[in-house]
Amino acid sequence: MRAQIIDGKAIAQQMRDEVAVEANALAEQGWQPRLVSISVGDMAASELYVRNQQRSAESAGVQFEARNYPEDISLEQLTGVLQGLNGDPRVNGIIIQRPLPAHIPVKTLQKAVHPLKDVEGMHPASIGNIVYNDLALGPCTAVAAVEILKTLPLQMEGLNVTVIGHSEIVGKPIAFLMMGLGATVTVCHHMTRSVAMHSRAADAVFVAVGKPGLVTGDMIKPGAAVIDIGINRVDGKTVGDADFDSCAEVAGWITPVPGGVGPVTVATLMKNAVLATRMQKDHYRDSYARTDV
Amino acid sequence: MRAQIIDGKAIAQQMRDEVAVEANALAEQGWQPRLVSISVGDMAASELYVRNQQRSAESAGVQFEARNYPEDISLEQLTGVLQGLNGDPRVNGIIIQRPLPAHIPVKTLQKAVHPLKDVEGMHPASIGNIVYNDLALGPCTAVAAVEILKTLPLQMEGLNVTVIGHSEIVGKPIAFLMMGLGATVTVCHHMTRSVAMHSRAADAVFVAVGKPGLVTGDMIKPGAAVIDIGINRVDGKTVGDADFDSCAEVAGWITPVPGGVGPVTVATLMKNAVLATRMQKDHYRDSYARTDV
Numbered sequence: 001m002r003a004q005i006i007d008g009k010a011i012a013q014q015m016r017d018e019v020a021v022e023a024n025a026l027a028e029q030g031w032q033p034r035l036v037s038i039s040v041g042d043m044a045a046s047e048l049y050v051r052n053q054q055r056s057a058e059s060a061g062v063q064f065e066a067r068n069y070p071e072d073i074s075l076e077q078l079t080g081v082l083q084g085l086n087g088d089p090r091v092n093g094i095i096i097q098r099p100l101p102a103h104i105p106v107k108t109l110q111k112a113v114h115p116l117k118d119v120e121g122m123h124p125a126s127i128g129n130i131v132y133n134d135l136a137l138g139p140c141t142a143v144a145a146v147e148i149l150k151t152l153p154l155q156m157e158g159l160n161v162t163v164i165g166h167s168e169i170v171g172k173p174i175a176f177l178m179m180g181l182g183a184t185v186t187v188c189h190h191m192t193r194s195v196a197m198h199s200r201a202a203d204a205v206f207v208a209v210g211k212p213g214l215v216t217g218d219m220i221k222p223g224a225a226v227i228d229i230g231i232n233r234v235d236g237k238t239v240g241d242a243d244f245d246s247c248a249e250v251a252g253w254i255t256p257v258p259g260g261v262g263p264v265t266v267a268t269l270m271k272n273a274v275l276a277t278r279m280q281k282d283h284y285r286d287s288y289a290r291t292d293v
Numbered sequence: 294m295r296a297q298i299i300d301g302k303a304i305a306q307q308m309r310d311e312v313a314v315e316a317n318a319l320a321e322q323g324w325q326p327r328l329v330s331i332s333v334g335d336m337a338a339s340e341l342y343v344r345n346q347q348r349s350a351e352s353a354g355v356q357f358e359a360r361n362y363p364e365d366i367s368l369e370q371l372t373g374v375l376q377g378l379n380g381d382p383r384v385n386g387i388i389i390q391r392p393l394p395a396h397i398p399v400k401t402l403q404k405a406v407h408p409l410k411d412v413e414g415m416h417p418a419s420i421g422n423i424v425y426n427d428l429a430l431g432p433c434t435a436v437a438a439v440e441i442l443k444t445l446p447l448q449m450e451g452l453n454v455t456v457i458g459h460s461e462i463v464g465k466p467i468a469f470l471m472m473g474l475g476a477t478v479t480v481c482h483h484m485t486r487s488v489a490m491h492s493r494a495a496d497a498v499f500v501a502v503g504k505p506g507l508v509t510g511d512m513i514k515p516g517a518a519v520i521d522i523g524i525n526r527v528d529g530k531t532v533g534d535a536d537f538d539s540c541a542e543v544a545g546w547i548t549p550v551p552g553g554v555g556p557v558t559v560a561t562l563m564k565n566a567v568l569a570t571r572m573q574k575d576h577y578r579d580s581y582a583r584t585d586v
Contacts (some may be wrong), residue, residue: 107425127424128417131469132461158484161540166472173387175468179459179480184491186479187472191451198477253511 003251005228015147015271016060022274023061026281031092033277034063035119035269036085039097040078040104041071046097052266055096060270075104076241079112086114089284092277093119093142094271116279119272122169130176136279137145137272142173144264145206145227146181152225152253154203157182164195164215164241170208170229174206177189195219207241218244229261296519296544299441303555307438308564309353315567316354320573324385326570327356328412328562329378332390333371333397334364337584339390345559346388353563368397372405379407382577386412386571388562409572412565415462422470429572430565434469436573437557438499438520439474445518445546447496450475457508458480459533461523463501488512500534510539519547522554 008288023033030280035057040044050066057064069078085091094113095148100106110122118126121139129136150156166189175185186202188195190209196219199205207215208229230241240257248254255261316326328350332339343359350357362371378384387406393399393582403415411419414432443449454471458464459482468478479486479495483502488513492498500508503524513519523534533550541547548554 050344113331124421124425125418126421128419128421131420131424131465132417158486158487172424172469172472174467175480179465179482181480182484184479184481184485187468188490189472189475191475192477193451193453198479 001248002222002243002252003248004253004287005248006151006227006253006260008148008255008260009264010146012056012164012267015264015267017265018058019270020059020061023276026274026277027061029281031277031281032060032063033092033273034065034090035095035157035273036067036091036096037064037097037150038069038076038078038081038109039066039127040073040100043068043097045099050097053269054218056263056266057273060267060273061095062270062273064255071101073104075108076111078104084111086112086117089280092280093117093273094268096122097118100223103238117276119269119276121272127168127173129182130173133155137276138177138268139169139173140210140268141170141229141261141265145170145174145208145261146177147228147268148261148264149178149204149225150208151179154225159183159203160201160206161185161204161206162188162198163206163208164199165206165208165210165229171206172207173207209241209255211242212239213243215241215242217243217248217250218251220247220250222250224250226251227261228255228257231257231262244276294538294541295515296541296543296547299444299520299546299548299553301441301548301553301556304441304444305349305560306350306498307466308557308560309349312323312560312563313352313354315571319567319570320354322574324570324574325356326354326385327383328358328386328388328566329384330357330359330361330388330390330576331371331374331402332359333362333366334394336361336390338392343390346562349559349563350566351561354429355563355566364394366397368401371397371402375402375405379405380411382573384410386410386566386574387428388413394532409469410569412562412567412569414466420436420466421459423466423473431470432462432466433561434463434501434522434554434558435470436565438463438467438501438522438554439470439522439563440561441548441554441557442471442497442499442518443474447463447518452476452498453494454499455481455497456477456499457492457500458501458503458522459501460501464499467499467501485499502534504534506534506536508535508540510536510541513540515543516545517543519544520551520554521548524550524555 054064065170115123115125121137186198199219204225206227212232228240228242339563347357353405414430454476471478479491492560497518499520505525521533521535
């Protein structure tokens with residue numbers, strides 16, 4: 001094996017340590033960062049995520065409250081809950097756990113979260129701010145994938161990057177974030193004629209499709225970085241979208257699944273919690289100063 | 294010459310005709326679409342644009358009011374003007390003419406325009422909605438460039454597209470719009486190692502940089518479409534970013550400058566005016582219905 005395996009857990013630990021310093025500083029000023037997680041109905045599918053987030057929050061000095069609402073809650077009631085949380089100064093970030101019941105459209109909920117409390121970075125205004133290179137709260141998975149690439153000894157300006165997958169919350173935001181860093185970015189997806197043609201030309205490949213084994217070693221330029229965002233269950237094991245063994249023979253760096261992008265994503269959520277708290281604090285101060293004039 | 298020259302004026306005329314039908318229908322329901330243009334200080338640089346918009350509005354059945362504020366207006370006063378227009382139901386769209394004096398940051402003004410009245414499609418939420426493939430009011434130039442490509446007999450799904458220029462209001466939105474249509478998109482810019490490598494592989498090239506002669510015929514795949522968004526003054530003539538003569542020898546289709554993307558951009562502004570008016574009408578009805586329950 002040629003590739004260096006990127007240690008997502010170590011990167012996440014360092015991020016949490018940095019977050020903890022800031023969270024403590026904010027707490028001392030009366031702004032203890034606090035997240036509220038909302039799940040609806042049966043929590044079997046989201047329980048593991050919620051538990052991970054809770055643990056990560058504790059280690060990062062962020063308070064975490066997991067709320068579960070009954071399956072038959074109406075969209076109107078749930079929007080009302082969010083409005084209450086938007087207006088509550090002791091809540092600094094809101095997480096909407098998926099899946100949601102069919103009668104609750106996830107986008108409607110995401111838009112109902114106040115942009116200053118949008119720690120998942122899902123609100124259209126949050127996404128638009130990324131495009132404007134004015135990064136406040138970015139979508140956690142995309143930010144995490146890019147943060148991982150930034151730990152490598154690669155010059156981002158002019159880097160040829162291929163993103164495989166063009167979802168709104170992962171593929172596209174990675175593309176803008178990398179453009180913002182000066183990379184030349186190609187975005188491929190299921191309609192692309194030849195993904196390999198683009199991936200072979202890339203110094204770094206991000207893959208976020210949800211198809212195990214989609215990217216094989218012959219699709220990678222020798223020495224390139226492979227950032228694997230896929231999470232798939234195959235024969236009881238968790239694997240990514242890259243065929244790890246063949247890619248690791250060719251790539252210069254590769255993220256494992258699990259232990260790569262996943263832990264950094266949860267740590268990014270905590271970083272967003274601290275960012276959101278600081279933005280709310282500034283907003284509060286600005287509003288307060290104005291009435292004082 | 295091999296390329297077919299795309300007639301932007303004809304495309305714009307057809308768009309205005311369609312807009313006029315909708316504008317009249319809205320007017321009959323008491324919702325006459327109306328735009329307000331804001332310019333600050335010396336209007337020499339923006340006068341031509343404003344006059345073009347005014348003429349296009351008249352021909353599309355959209356009312357147009359051009360306001361000019363004195364050079365020394367404060368940001369606070371101007372934001373107050375925008376808040377007034379945001380709240381005025383007889384105003385359906387607000388246009389911020391550039392350039393602005395140095396003490397007025399354009400992004401702050403763009404964010405102060407209510408998203409439902411953002412006919413230029415510049416608000417972060419408008420940009421974010423494009424990323425979400427949930428197109429409401431898109432940035433006019435980007436939408437116009439894509440609309441022009443859509444008039445050609447090309448299958449958008451799987452099309453290899455290269456966008457040269459990664460500005461927030463042109464290059465990046467073109468990239469998302471084309472991704473939304475199923476194209477495989479590469480975005481190049483001044484940090485790209487070899488623009489030609491990417492442009493030669495493309496079935497369609499968008500160029501929006503502001504450098505005359507940047508794209509030459511040897512950078513284009515035979516038969517490809519060249520959509521030229523540049524507007525440059527050279528020796529008293531207006532030219533695009535593509536070297537027209539050499540590109541036209543190779544390309545299948547090419548937009549002229551002037552007479553290509555420019556007129557379609559102004560027509561797109563009018564289309565946005567009608568879209569904005571309809572969204573405001575729906576929003577008003579929804580709000581009214583709710584108080585009626």
